Amino acid sequence: MRVSKNVVEARRQLLADLLQNQRYLPLEQICIRLSISAATARRDLSELQRTGRIRRTPGGALSDFSDKFPSFAERLGRDSERKNGLARQVLPHLFSGSTVYIDGGTTPFALARLLPEAEIPGLKVVTNSLPVVELLSGSGVSLHIPGGDLVARQSLLIGERAVRALRDWKIDVSVLGAEGVTESGFWNSAPEVVALQKAAIANSKRSFVLVTAEKIGHRAGAQLATWSSGLELVTDATEKQLQSARIPLAKMEVG
Amino acid sequence: MRVSKNVVEARRQLLADLLQNQRYLPLEQICIRLSISAATARRDLSELQRTGRIRRTPGGALSDFSDKFPSFAERLGRDSERKNGLARQVLPHLFSGSTVYIDGGTTPFALARLLPEAEIPGLKVVTNSLPVVELLSGSGVSLHIPGGDLVARQSLLIGERAVRALRDWKIDVSVLGAEGVTESGFWNSAPEVVALQKAAIANSKRSFVLVTAEKIGHRAGAQLATWSSGLELVTDATEKQLQSARIPLAKMEVG
DNA sequence: ATTTATATGATTGAAATCGATCATATAAAG
């Protein structure tokens, strides 16, 4: 039966919002959540697609832009294969029953993608990265979230509480990302992220920093660690590149 | 014709990368770009979905870190409109600048769905429910996750660490779910969930328990609270239903 | 109050998609 115009528009807006949060929804779910028939759902979707707010797929729909972790998804695609290569080098260091901390950022995320297949028995994953949580939830891996604050459109739980919570953990291997590496050490731009990384390093037996070649020689606002702090660099940069940036070659794995 | 194992794996990885970049690809596009038949494309997609790297849709596929929380999504649909009704009753109690704790379960989740529209300035949401986190991340609401352990295919962070972390918070309003309500109080089946709820109640000025009518009179394994503990029942049950279950009518909101 | 317009749900035939099965070529194993 006919409903008022503003009800229709409100429902369509709700559907658009829903899709932005959920990325993708099957038609059936849309019907259930909005308590409407398939016919009306189709009509709403057609209208939303006509105005360019969503994209239709057979049997469902998805929001085209600005998903939950927009910048993350964007960066993720780039050099995906190379990042996987770095992550694969860390895999042998994750032994059965050990605890691994997975940092935010796209390169550590690449490691998380390898874990379901790797099937390491009794592996514990500690992470504040929501993409990692989403990826691994329901995959059989034991997941532990120290907790913290999710600000703005970030994809990482940070803040003072996060740092304190992380101190409670005994970690075997930390897997970190960095935005830059110079002869003086590792760099990242966000101080809150660095604070969290430092807490992870302090509680870890070993810490790997995964860095793709183009970041060699760059520095950023906040220093994560110096070379004397025992971090282990994993990179696909050539020895030549490393030497020209005066990166010490000790304790390092090059792929 | 058969191709070598590494060719297969490389192609699947390429497909996963492709999907990460494109978000969504129709099956036909996958066939064209990888020069494979629909049958092989389907097989590749099935394999990638099995390892949790992508999500299948009818007629295509999309990259989706979140396998989402299937059992949760399933329960969500049931009585969706009635749960929304309960949630709407809580909304007026969330004032500007206040802190609200949103419990796991589908009924408290219904409240989370109302928050982006409600646009309560300065509202802080504290939750260990991953569906709530996913729903609200990037919606402008300030999100805080106490943290904890994610076990099996649960969608809630629980455990001793979670309880301790929650004790750090000062909460204005807690919104909880319950599996049963009797004359002796509120009930839930999982003791770890109850432990978390008790911590939330202890740190909250007010606590609402959202319960749909069919749960009236039922009890479960673990008692959450008695009627003397000051919890406020929000339900769509009739007075008659409540009286026949000997539920005290004080301090309660009926919709 | 009366008339007009339209939002909705149900139905239906057409089209698309899916999973299963099969033959075949070729990689991998012996």
Add this chain to the structure above:
DNA sequence: CTTTATATGATCGATTTCAATCATATAAAT
């Protein structure tokens, strides 16, 4: 080299999805 295993593409019902049509209840217009 011979044998085995398997990755592939084609085919074919079964199922699902779609767009169009229609009756109806109700919002909006007069």
